[in-house]
Amino acid sequence: MSAKKGDEAVLPLFDTRAARGGAVHKLFCLTILCGIVLIWSYRLIHIPRAGQPGKHAWAAMFFAEVLFGLYWIITQSGRWRVVYRYPFKDRLSTRYEEKKLPGVDVFVCTADPILEPPLLVISTVLSVMAYNYPSEKISVYLSDDGGSELTFYALFEASRFSKYWIPFCKKYNVEPRSPEVYFSCQNTSVDESGFVLDWTSVKERYEDMKSRIDSAAGKGCIPEDIRDQHKGFSEWNSKVTKQDHHSIVQILIDGRNPEAIDIEGNRLPTLVYLSREKRPGWPHNFKAGSMNSLIRVSAEISNAPIILNVDCDMYSNDGDAIRDALCFFLDEKQGQQISYVQYPQNYNNTVKNDVYANLNLATNQIELCGLDGFGGALYVGTGCFHRRESLSGKKYSGSHKIECHSVIDNKEGRSVKELEEASRTLANCSYEKGTQWGKEMGLVYGCPVEDIVTGLAIQCRGWKPVYYNPSKYAFQGVCPTTLDISLIQYKRWSEGMFQVFFSKYCPFIYGHRKISLGAQMGYSIYLLWAPVSLPTLCYVVVPALSLLRDIPLFPQVSSLWFIPFAYVFAAKTAYTLVEDLVIGNTLRGWWNLQRMVLIRRTTAYFFAFIDTIITQLGLSQTAFAVTAKVVDDEARKRYRKGLIDFGSSSIMLVIIATVALLNLFSLGWGIKKALFSAPQTLEKLVAQLTICGIIAMLNLPVYEGLFFRSDKGSIPSSVTFEIGMQMRLSVTALAVIVVLSSFGGAFGIRFVIDREECFSHKVEYGNTVHFSFVVIKSEGSWHYSDDGVDLVVKGPNGEQIHDIRDKTSDKHEFVAYQQGVYRFCFTNKSPYHETLDFDVHAGHFLYHDEHAKDEHFKPLFEHIGKLEEALYNIQFEQHWLEAQTDRQAIVNEKMSRGAIHKALFESAALILASGLQVYILRRLFERKLGASRV
Ligand SMILES: O=c1ccn([C@@H]2O[C@H](COP(=O)(O)OP(=O)(O)O[C@H]3O[C@H](CO)[C@@H](O)[C@H](O)[C@H]3O)[C@@H](O)[C@H]2O)c(=O)[nH]1
Numbered sequence: 001m002s003a004k005k006g007d008e009a010v011l012p013l014f015d016t017r018a019a020r021g022g023a024v025h026k027l028f029c030l031t032i033l034c035g036i037v038l039i040w041s042y043r044l045i046h047i048p049r050a051g052q053p054g055k056h057a058w059a060a061m062f063f064a065e066v067l068f069g070l071y072w073i074i075t076q077s078g079r080w081r082v083v084y085r086y087p088f089k090d091r092l093s094t095r096y097e098e099k100k101l102p103g104v105d106v107f108v109c110t111a112d113p114i115l116e117p118p119l120l121v122i123s124t125v126l127s128v129m130a131y132n133y134p135s136e137k138i139s140v141y142l143s144d145d146g147g148s149e150l151t152f153y154a155l156f157e158a159s160r161f162s163k164y165w166i167p168f169c170k171k172y173n174v175e176p177r178s179p180e181v182y183f184s185c186q187n188t189s190v191d192e193s194g195f196v197l198d199w200t201s202v203k204e205r206y207e208d209m210k211s212r213i214d215s216a217a218g219k220g221c222i223p224e225d226i227r228d229q230h231k232g233f234s235e236w237n238s239k240v241t242k243q244d245h246h247s248i249v250q251i252l253i254d255g256r257n258p259e260a261i262d263i264e265g266n267r268l269p270t271l272v273y274l275s276r277e278k279r280p281g282w283p284h285n286f287k288a289g290s291m292n293s294l295i296r297v298s299a300e301i302s303n304a305p306i307i308l309n310v311d312c313d314m315y316s317n318d319g320d321a322i323r324d325a326l327c328f329f330l331d332e333k334q335g336q337q338i339s340y341v342q343y344p345q346n347y348n349n350t351v352k353n354d355v356y357a358n359l360n361l362a363t364n365q366i367e368l369c370g371l372d373g374f375g376g377a378l379y380v381g382t383g384c385f386h387r388r389e390s391l392s393g394k395k396y397s398g399s400h401k402i403e404c405h406s407v408i409d410n411k412e413g414r415s416v417k418e419l420e421e422a423s424r425t426l427a428n429c430s431y432e433k434g435t436q437w438g439k440e441m442g443l444v445y446g447c448p449v450e451d452i453v454t455g456l457a458i459q460c461r462g463w464k465p466v467y468y469n470p471s472k473y474a475f476q477g478v479c480p481t482t483l484d485i486s487l488i489q490y491k492r493w494s495e496g497m498f499q500v501f502f503s504k505y506c507p508f509i510y511g512h513r514k515i516s517l518g519a520q521m522g523y524s525i526y527l528l529w530a531p532v533s534l535p536t537l538c539y540v541v542v543p544a545l546s547l548l549r550d551i552p553l554f555p556q557v558s559s560l561w562f563i564p565f566a567y568v569f570a571a572k573t574a575y576t577l578v579e580d581l582v583i584g585n586t587l588r589g590w591w592n593l594q595r596m597v598l599i600r601r602t603t604a605y606f607f608a609f610i611d612t613i614i615t616q617l618g619l620s621q622t623a624f625a626v627t628a629k630v631v632d633d634e635a636r637k638r639y640r641k642g643l644i645d646f647g648s649s650s651i652m653l654v655i656i657a658t659v660a661l662l663n664l665f666s667l668g669w670g671i672k673k674a675l676f677s678a679p680q681t682l683e684k685l686v687a688q689l690t691i692c693g694i695i696a697m698l699n700l701p702v703y704e705g706l707f708f709r710s711d712k713g714s715i716p717s718s719v720t721f722e723i724g725m726q727m728r729l730s731v732t733a734l735a736v737i738v739v740l741s742s743f744g745g746a747f748g749i750r751f752v753i754d755r756e757e758c759f760s761h762k763v764e765y766g767n768t769v770h771f772s773f774v775v776i777k778s779e780g781s782w783h784y785s786d787d788g789v790d791l792v793v794k795g796p797n798g799e800q801i802h803d804i805r806d807k808t809s810d811k812h813e814f815v816a817y818q819q820g821v822y823r824f825c826f827t828n829k830s831p832y833h834e835t836l837d838f839d840v841h842a843g844h845f846l847y848h849d850e851h852a853k854d855e856h857f858k859p860l861f862e863h864i865g866k867l868e869e870a871l872y873n874i875q876f877e878q879h880w881l882e883a884q885t886d887r888q889a890i891v892n893e894k895m896s897r898g899a900i901h902k903a904l905f906e907s908a909a910l911i912l913a914s915g916l917q918v919y920i921l922r923r924l925f926e927r928k929l930g931a932s933r934v
Pocket residue numbers: 109110111112116143145285286287290310311312313380381382448449450451489492493496624625626627628934
């Protein structure tokens with residue numbers, strides 16, 4: 001070793017390499033940028049002139065495209081200078097003896113014994129206790145914001161089980177070191193008899209422990225005989241509640257004690273339970289508050305220079321991760337400036353094709369590396385190694401060598417009792433009063449994404465963070481397995497991040513001259529999630545609505561202007577697709593990701609946007625809704641099957657369903673138009689049709705959830721109901737009718753009638769025939785009358801079915817008991833020519849059918865039937881409204897203005913309706929949050 005030492009010392013402990021292919025990528029970006037600029041130009045050059053319809057829709061599209069374009073520019077920072085990190089832990093081992101390695105304090109945070117079951121928590125704790133690292137240098141701290149005796153009990157059990165678990169892990173180098181995960185995998189094909197014996201006995205112990213914890217959880221109390229085994233249990237009495245209790249600090253294993261050893265006689269890591277004081281009226285600042293207490297308490301007890309922070313569900317998946325991370329901190333040249341080493345968030349419960357897009361492949365493998373390239377590696381709250389100095393608020397000042405002290409036995413230091421006493425004070429509510437904690441020291445308070453903002457603050461103090469994404473996951477956690485949970489999580493993130501953008505920590509201001517422009521932009525990729533909801537909503541609503549009203553918003557296909565639109569869309573899509581496939585996604589996984597992006601943007605981000613504005617106005621405060629880590633068995637099964645769990649009737653579902661149905665209807669409508677009108681019309685509407693078509697395809701599972709599924713994860717009928725009630729315009733019905741019957745023979749015509757005019761319509765046996773008419777205008781513009789027309793309907797044999805007299809509008813329906821040609825004859829008795837709008841529609845109504853006997857389908861068909869009827873009413877009403885407006889327009893001699901006003905009115909109504917919806921949604925949503933608030 002001594003011979004090699006000389007040249008070893010100069011070799012770096014890690015390497016940073018830039019990704020290949022940079023130049024080609026930059027060129028590609030340039031072409032997209034050109035496309036975007038051309039799109040903007042098109043919008044500016046072709047603004048509809050006064051009098052042309054669709055001005056507002058045009059403005060909305062321009063607004064959306066400008067925001068999309070700008071956001072796209074910002075996101076390029078994540079791909080501009082991608083770097084990868086390579087630590088060399090072999091060099092570390094040769095350079096540092098075990099004794100010389102620094103101590104590591106591991107913080108595990110938990111907040112709720114129901115959402116985060118104690119068994120999950122202790123599995124994480126056990127996994128970090130079992131690192132391939134000198135045990136006496138590891139101290140594990142569990143912060144329990146739930147203040148739960150059960151969690152304490154589980155940790156107490158874990159402290160005993162660790163005596164078997166740690167030596168077992170190290171002896172056979174088992175992975176992963178979470179006992180729960182390890183034993184749930186089938187992994188005993190090794191026929192070393194010694195191993196099998198050990199495996200069996202450790203597993204038995206584990207199962208025993210599990211059943212004791214489970215039974216305590218079931219009973220809701222800790223058995224007396226166990227309570228007597230540790231003094232810590234006396235901390236709990238009837239007065240202790242989650243929101244109101246004194247600080248509890250219990251050192252369960254004192255690593256300095258030479259007697260704290262495992263069954264093989266090796267030292268054990270220190271293990272500490274902490275539940276900081278909580279009092280009503282004292283803000284506890286969620287996870288940030290918990291981390292800051294941990295920083296102080298651990299400083300008192302072990303004060304290791306390196307801190308590893310994991311969430312309670314993020315177990316260690318690689319026994320060597322500490323050594324990898326140390327390569328960065330201990331590197332002679334660059335190590336001293338490094339503040340933290342962040343690992344990506346990976347999950348062990350993702351499913352094939354990833355329905356909720358939890359994998360974040362592109363983020364983990366590219367974007368975060370891109371940020372790292374600009375010196376802006378994010379701190380994402382878990383799986384992060386910190387330098388204690390930088391986390392506690394110290395500025396980078398040039399020399400920060402990590403002290404590697406050896407362990408002192410407790411005989412020389414303070415007693416466990418003294419340490420616990422001292423620590424308790426540090427975890428009291430009042431301790432931080434008048435200090436810089438939460439501001440300049442520790443994690444930053446006041447934001448639901450304490451991690452991101454703290455990382456930014458650390459960077460702005462001159463430190464250089466590192467993002468390291470090893471091929472073997474260092475940590476694995478639990479990702480959301482229902483749509484609700486996932487959207488609530490994304491809402492917290494996007495809201496928290498948008499708040500940062502508005503606060504003094506806005507990277508462009510706070511980071512000005514402190515971090516590079518690339519890093520400032522990189523942060524903004526995430527900080528601006530919430531506002532991206534606005535252009536997205538424009539794009540999923542406006543083209544569809546305009547299609548319904550035959551207003552083209554895009555250049556026609558034969559125009560050169562069509563090219564930039566098509567290019568930008570195709571290039572971007574192809575790029576993300578290829579990228580995703582290259583980094584290991586499947587085609588369906590990518591497709592699911594597109595759907596989730598759409599859903600997140602139109603719901604979670606949108607609500608986050610609204611809530612941020614409200615918070616900015618000082619009207620409310622944001623809470624931290626803890627992500628549930630467990631769901632019931634049925635929900636788990638649906639998740640495994642890849643079925644979207646729409647779950648409870650969250651208000652977000654109303655938006656999801658509305659967007660889905662609106663686009664489906666517009667698509668149907670557009671196709672119908674395309675089939676029955678001149679090709680030029682089609683050419684103008686191709687782009688909108690495509691947009692609606694893609695959105696409809698993305699939403700296939702939503703339609704399934706609305707109409708075809710009946711399990712608990714399907715969309716509850718209250719959502720459909722809410723759409724109907726709140727939107728007035730029952731999009732649900734519209735969609736269904738288009739799909740089921742619009743091709744079956746709907747017929748709408750506007751014509752001028754002098755005296756008499758007849759129409760024939762062929763009808764199948766058993767069809768229900770709906771018809772309606774509206775008198776739009778009379779010929780002379782000065783003449784405004786309520787003169788009506790007569791309508792006589794006759795069947796194939798000349799029998800009279802309806803006789804309507806002197807009406808300006810009417811609608812009826814009848815069932816055709818005979819197949820053949822039905823005649824509709826209008827008579828105009830007034831001396832003027834009248835313009836008439838006439839609609840007839842013969843549908844094969846499913847709910848009239850006898851064969852719908854299957855109990856399973858019957859409710860569905862009834863539902864559809866009702867919807868169909870509802871649609872017809874709406875269509876009729878729309879016609880009537882239109883006719884009224886046109887009539888008005890004639891009177892005013894301002895036809896076009898009238899149309900614009902109408903559009904305005906319609907959009908205003910829609911916005912109003914959505915506003916109302918949002919309000920109700922918010923209230924509901926808040927109640928939902930309230931339920932899981934900590
Ligand atoms: O009052 C609280 C609330 C939460 N937590 C803990 O914080 C962690 C993260 O909470 P979780 O509900 O799992 O949030 P996620 O959305 O999964 O968390 C991501 O995003 C958060 C910021 O929004 C970060 O704090 C997390 O570290 C990061 O993993 C969990 O261990 C909780 O126990 C507390 O300790 N105290």
